[in-house]
Amino acid sequence: MSDAANGMERVSARGVGENPVWRWVIYAVMTVFAVFFVFPLIYMVASALIPDNQVLAKSQSLGALFPTPFIGLENFRDAIDRAQVPRVFANSVLISGSIVGVGLIVNSLFGYALARLRFPGRKVLVGVVVALIIIPFEALAVPLLFMGAQVGWLDTYQIQILPFIANPLFIFLFYTFFLGIPRSLEEAAMIDGAGPVTVFRRVVAPLAKPAYATVAILGFLFSWGQFLWPSIVTRGVDVRPLPVGIGVFATTPPVAWGDIMAYTVLMTLPLLVIFLIFQRQFVEGVSSSGVKG
Amino acid sequence: MTVATPTSVPREELDDESGSGRSETTVAWLFILPGAALLFLFIVVPFALAIWFSFTNQRLISPLPTRVVGLDNYLGELSDPLFWRSLWNNFRFAAFVVPFQTVFALVLAVLVNRKVRGRVFFRTVFFTPITVVMAAAATIWVLLFNVNGLVNGFFEVITFGNFSPDWLNDPTWAMWAIIVVSIWQGVGFQMLILLAALQDVPNQLYEAASIDGAGPWRQFTNVTIPGIRNALIFVLTVTTILAMRLFDQPTLMPSSPGGPLDSTRTTMVHMVDVGFGRQSIGRGSAIAVIFFVIVLVLTLIQRRFLKEEAS
Numbered sequence: 079m080s081d082a083a084n085g086m087e088r089v090s091a092r093g094v095g096e097n098p099v100w101r102w103v104i105y106a107v108m109t110v111f112a113v114f115f116v117f118p119l120i121y122m123v124a125s126a127l128i129p130d131n132q133v134l135a136k137s138q139s140l141g142a143l144f145p146t147p148f149i150g151l152e153n154f155r156d157a158i159d160r161a162q163v164p165r166v167f168a169n170s171v172l173i174s175g176s177i178v179g180v181g182l183i184v185n186s187l188f189g190y191a192l193a194r195l196r197f198p199g200r201k202v203l204v205g206v207v208v209a210l211i212i213i214p215f216e217a218l219a220v221p222l223l224f225m226g227a228q229v230g231w232l233d234t235y236q237i238q239i240l241p242f243i244a245n246p247l248f249i250f251l252f253y254t255f256f257l258g259i260p261r262s263l264e265e266a267a268m269i270d271g272a273g274p275v276t277v278f279r280r281v282v283a284p285l286a287k288p289a290y291a292t293v294a295i296l297g298f299l300f301s302w303g304q305f306l307w308p309s310i311v312t313r314g315v316d317v318r319p320l321p322v323g324i325g326v327f328a329t330t331p332p333v334a335w336g337d338i339m340a341y342t343v344l345m346t347l348p349l350l351v352i353f354l355i356f357q358r359q360f361v362e363g364v365s366s367s368g369v370k371g
Numbered sequence: 372m373t374v375a376t377p378t379s380v381p382r383e384e385l386d387d388e389s390g391s392g393r394s395e396t397t398v399a400w401l402f403i404l405p406g407a408a409l410l411f412l413f414i415v416v417p418f419a420l421a422i423w424f425s426f427t428n429q430r431l432i433s434p435l436p437t438r439v440v441g442l443d444n445y446l447g448e449l450s451d452p453l454f455w456r457s458l459w460n461n462f463r464f465a466a467f468v469v470p471f472q473t474v475f476a477l478v479l480a481v482l483v484n485r486k487v488r489g490r491v492f493f494r495t496v497f498f499t500p501i502t503v504v505m506a507a508a509a510t511i512w513v514l515l516f517n518v519n520g521l522v523n524g525f526f527e528v529i530t531f532g533n534f535s536p537d538w539l540n541d542p543t544w545a546m547w548a549i550i551v552v553s554i555w556q557g558v559g560f561q562m563l564i565l566l567a568a569l570q571d572v573p574n575q576l577y578e579a580a581s582i583d584g585a586g587p588w589r590q591f592t593n594v595t596i597p598g599i600r601n602a603l604i605f606v607l608t609v610t611t612i613l614a615m616r617l618f619d620q621p622t623l624m625p626s627s628p629g630g631p632l633d634s635t636r637t638t639m640v641h642m643v644d645v646g647f648g649r650q651s652i653g654r655g656s657a658i659a660v661i662f663f664v665i666v667l668v669l670t671l672i673q674r675r676f677l678k679e680e681a682s
Contacts, residue, residue: 111493213418221418223431309643320506339514
């Protein structure tokens, strides 16, 4: 072991790492965990590729993890025909895309004003934002449903988008990030005659890319999976997002498990691929969500 | 990630006036306005309405005028066995998931924090289920927990056919199926937060402990755990609050939401049933307020613990 070894390395080297038996035990444990996390996904894909009546018939043996008898993409075609998956998918993209995209602008501007601009009431406003973080959306769902019904917004996109654009947690994340940027850069730009708007656009926002990435990833994960709210404010397939779509499809007769699993593959695969490509950013984004506590 | 340029708020002419405090105030309010308007309309107003409605008999649609009913909604809920049943189910869920998921996440984090080959691969695998939205995860696991499903296939082998419950139709076992899905989907998130904390523990502390003759276990209890104290408190409270918000799994997995026999009915399932299903906005708001108070208490406890650390 090199003398420059960091603590962890030495811990594992001295304690358990040196012993090959221990090392294999640890690999075995990690493999068991890995199987626990992965087998439902393999099962999902395998079930989507076999005839509907075979899914339950062979579901009790390990054969369920292999797509035999293989029928190609027939279940996918059925799911798309029966449940209008492309439409529902587009709804989800539109809703989550708007929440994340517009939210990045609105929340970062708010956070920047709190962190850097001097105006009366700034401190109070920081306190208000921190207090609002505590209120969980679920506590607002019932009165919001009432408000939405009053203005005739049930079964629309806007009732699924507007309540989630401004987010006190994200404002706070931007606020703390902007506080951490050295003032000297902004001051240099100001001396050159740039006003707050230009400073924000040209100096601060480019420096804050990690904060934008974190908020985009967290915002997307939360909005993409939302179920409670759309399940009470949407009726038809026109504005329904994917989580409600799969819930309805899985319980609408005739229940065809091959088609249902094809639906879950269609809604899961794109996110999985994006996750594998941007894995590093994902990991960093999620990790930093806990730092602030 | 491209940073969107603000389109609606700024006007170029403001740039020239940066010197004066008055224009900075103007710019600040322009920056804040869109967010503040949305926060007001979609958090402050509905929050105030929730409190107001909870003292009235407001209904979603009703020809009759709304009446103030005082504490009737609260008294009605607090004397409704269904409400207590729901709260108890949240508690049952939390009592297992909070400690187990936190320890599991810590074990996973420690495993992938070791400088061994394949750590990135395993970290990726442990974290992957978080990309499966809960509604899809619940659907996959409904099939796995089918009475003739793979889970029972597994138990049949290890118990020689002595254990094969009809998980989602059996009041004794339905909650356990929900617990498994929740951990499967959620533990990766906690793992990453704890992993980030583990990596922030200074190496010198381990070296010092090692020089003092502390073995791996002593180092873990005396260096690692205190070093990640804040992250652990964060994970514990967030998981507890998530347990209070449990809705998707008990709605989607049993054949009827909260079933069988209300064995998976949670506070949120109850609230949606009352406020949306029965369209009783007043009563539903009372449940929302009670729910908020519980979350508030949990948050205050968390902040208390975090403060102690800071001082």
